[in-house]
Structure formats: C-alpha cells, structure tokens
Amino acid sequence: MKFDVYPKIFETHKKEILNIKLLYEKETSNEYFVEIYGMDTGEKRILALKPKNRILSTELELKKEQEYRIIIKDKDNIGINEGFSVYACDKDLFYKNPYKGDLHMHTNRSDGLECPEYVALNMRKMGFDFIAITDHRNYNASLEAVESFKNIKSDFLILPGEEVHPPDNYVHIINFGGKESINEKMKDEETYRKEVEEIIQNLEDFPEFIDKYVYASCVWCFEKIKKSGGLSIFCHPFWITKNIYNVPLNLVDYMFEKKPFCAFELLGGHETESNNLQTAYYNNSREKQQKIPIVGVSDAHGIHNSYAGWFYTVVFSETLTLDDLKKNIKKFYSVAVESIPNESTRIYGEFRLVKFTEFLLREYFPAHDNRCLIEGSIIENEKTAETADFQGEFLEGLLNKYYNRNQGGKI
Numbered sequence: 001m002k003f004d005v006y007p008k009i010f011e012t013h014k015k016e017i018l019n020i021k022l023l024y025e026k027e028t029s030n031e032y033f034v035e036i037y038g039m040d041t042g043e044k045r046i047l048a049l050k051p052k053n054r055i056l057s058t059e060l061e062l063k064k065e066q067e068y069r070i071i072i073k074d075k076d077n078i079g080i081n082e083g084f085s086v087y088a089c090d091k092d093l094f095y096k097n098p099y100k101g102d103l104h105m106h107t108n109r110s111d112g113l114e115c116p117e118y119v120a121l122n123m124r125k126m127g128f129d130f131i132a133i134t135d136h137r138n139y140n141a142s143l144e145a146v147e148s149f150k151n152i153k154s155d156f157l158i159l160p161g162e163e164v165h166p167p168d169n170y171v172h173i174i175n176f177g178g179k180e181s182i183n184e185k186m187k188d189e190e191t192y193r194k195e196v197e198e199i200i201q202n203l204e205d206f207p208e209f210i211d212k213y214v215y216a217s218c219v220w221c222f223e224k225i226k227k228s229g230g231l232s233i234f235c236h237p238f239w240i241t242k243n244i245y246n247v248p249l250n251l252v253d254y255m256f257e258k259k260p261f262c263a264f265e266l267l268g269g270h271e272t273e274s275n276n277l278q279t280a281y282y283n284n285s286r287e288k289q290q291k292i293p294i295v296g297v298s299d300a301h302g303i304h305n306s307y308a309g310w311f312y313t314v315v316f317s318e319t320l321t322l323d324d325l326k327k328n329i330k331k332f333y334s335v336a337v338e339s340i341p342n343e344s345t346r347i348y349g350e351f352r353l354v355k356f357t358e359f360l361l362r363e364y365f366p367a368h369d370n371r372c373l374i375e376g377s378i379i380e381n382e383k384t385a386e387t388a389d390f391q392g393e394f395l396e397g398l399l400n401k402y403y404n405r406n407q408g409g410k411i
Helices: 116-125 140-148 189-201 212-227 249-258 272-287 322-330 351-363 365-384 398-406
Strands: 003-006 009-011 015-022 032-038 044-049 055-061 066-073 079-089 097-102 130-132 157-159 161-164 173-176 231-234 263-268 294-297 311-317 334-338 346-348
Touching: 003 079, 032 055, 044 055, 066 351, 079 351, 097 365, 097 398, 116 130, 116 140, 116 365, 140 157, 140 161, 173 212, 189 212, 212 231, 212 249, 231 322, 249 272, 263 272, 263 334, 294 334, 311 322, 311 351, 334 351, 346 351, 351 365, 365 398
Parallel strands: 009 079, 097 130, 130 157, 231 263, 263 294
Antiparallel strands: 003 015, 015 055, 032 044, 032 066, 066 079, 097 311, 161 173, 173 231, 294 311, 311 334, 334 346
C-alpha cells in the first residue's frame, strides 16, 4: 500500500476531513487528482489536491451509506493506486464496533482436543475479540478459560457457556454467557420433568406429529438460559447424525414460527450440506417475514485441525460486553461468516451489514487480526515463561484505538 488513509469510516451527512498520507512518494508540491466513486449510486467526484507534509487532505460529506472507491492520479493522469476505499455508515451503524466471535466450541473437557486455556489463547491469536467455550454438559470448562485470562488486561472477552443436552431430547442448545449451568439444573430431574410437563399443559393448538415433550423441553432450556442472563442458540438442525437430520423439519418449522430461542446457528461446523440447508432455510424464512437473529460458529473440537476460525460471527455492538453483544444479536446487528482456507469468504445476514462486512474484511480486519496475533503471542510468551506478575496493561484498548482512529476518533 502506497497510502495510509484515515478515517476509513465516515458518518453519513457529517463533514469529516479525509487524509491520504503519501507513504513512499517524495515530498512534492505537485497536484494530485483524487477520484471518488460511490459504488451504489454511481456518483463520481474529482478533486485536485496538493500535499502538505506528504498528506492530501480534503473535507468530505458523504450522504449515502455505501462504499466509496478512491483512485489517485498524478499530474500526468497516471494511475498510482486503484484499490483503497472508505465507507459511509448511517448513524446507528457508525456508532458500533465490529467484534469477531465464536459462540460454540469444545475442549478436552468434553470431546475436544486441547485444554480451555490453550483454546482461548489460540483463538485470540486467530483474531477473535470474544469466544465462549461450550463443552457438552460441562459449564466449568468455560470458567477455566475465563480464569486463565483474569490477570490479563486486553480487549479479549471470554464468556461462560455450555452445550445443553436435555434428557430424551435430540435438540442441541447453546447457553452463551449464562451465569449458571443449565445442565446442572437438569440433574434435579424430578423438578425438570415437572416443569416441562407444566409447559406441555399450556401448549395450545399444538401441531400434530410434533413431539410435545421435545418442544417443551427446548422451551424450558431457552427460558432458563434467558433467566441466567445468557443468549440461547438453536443449533445445527440439519446436522446429519445416525443417517437423519438432527431435528425433524416439522419441529424446525414450528421453532421458527414461535421463536422461543434468541438466535439461530446459521453456520455450525464443517458439514457443507448442513450449512447449505441452514442458509437456504433461513432465506426461505425471510420470505415468510420470519426475522430470526443469526450467528456463525465453528463448533470446533480442536484448534489446529478442526475448523476453528473457519466459521464465526461479526457482531456490530457499542461495547464488547455480554449485554451489548446479546442486545445487538437480537436486534439483527450480526452476520455469519464462512471463511474456509483457500476458498472465497461468504457472509450471511442483513444486506447492509453484509456489504459493510465485505469492506471490513478487506480494509480493517487484516490489520485487526495481526494485532490480535501479536497480543496473543506476547501473552503466550509470558505464560510459558511463567512470569507471574505479568499484567498486560499495555494491551488494553489497543484494538478500539485502532478502529476509532479509522473513524476519525468519533467513538
């Protein structure tokens, strides 16, 4: 890159100074021509600018939420750089940060390969802002991961979680961020069964050929997760297990109609067929005016050979806190991302968010992920050196400062 451009993200209908720093060009008073193209509207403007201290500056007011491509030409009208962009966001999106997270993954405390601390550290090195360990029937594994980072002041958020498996129920459910274990609550099976039966008794006009117990059991779990402060996720219904899909289609239909869960696991794990069917089903549900919040997850069972980093969620949120992440997922400010090595990246969700995420994956996340790798490597070196007094205070706020700088320091 021959230029450093900032800010890269503008608020629509607001004047801001665009700065284009000439990184390798010698100091000159020559005039440059800056061509700006609105990718949605087709608008074009041409500015003639002279550098001051090797910086081309101009005041811009971008009125439409879209990507703007910028081409710089010198006085002889020769293209110098044709590939960098800025983005204008409406106010609601401008005042949110993009956070990359995985809400469903496993360790050797259930059927994964590595310990919780190792998984958490390596997810940070892969560029993640937040994760939850969600081992099968095991909430304490996630607390191990949280504990392993308690003295490290970084922007990395590790949340509690678990994969919930109700008795006699084939549906898989994620408890993301809940303050207590739902699996533990079900160990009092007498109370659990009694409460599920109460839910069954209150089901009215229930469709034929759907197992009332299974649906009521799911509702019980979703409600308990909500009461514990967590986000309930309906997992991988089209996962192929024992020669059938994990959840019968009529039950999936009813789940989408009633929406007892908080979010749908649109991408979950490595099965191409399952993910294709889940995305197709999601698209059909939108045609029926069923708006469902979505997430993408790896369901990884190993960091190095089991899909970690291939599928994830980007949440647009005011802050990196559980409450804001939950709120924004439920308000449809999240996209599911499929990023399989050596394949094109695919993004699913609201159209405007998919467009913005495409921009961020090119213009923001590469540098973001590099900073995460540096931070994770520093933490790993300190941990393996057994430096007990390491606090990592210099890491705190690193990524927010970088993102805010690309927004002109507005947040």
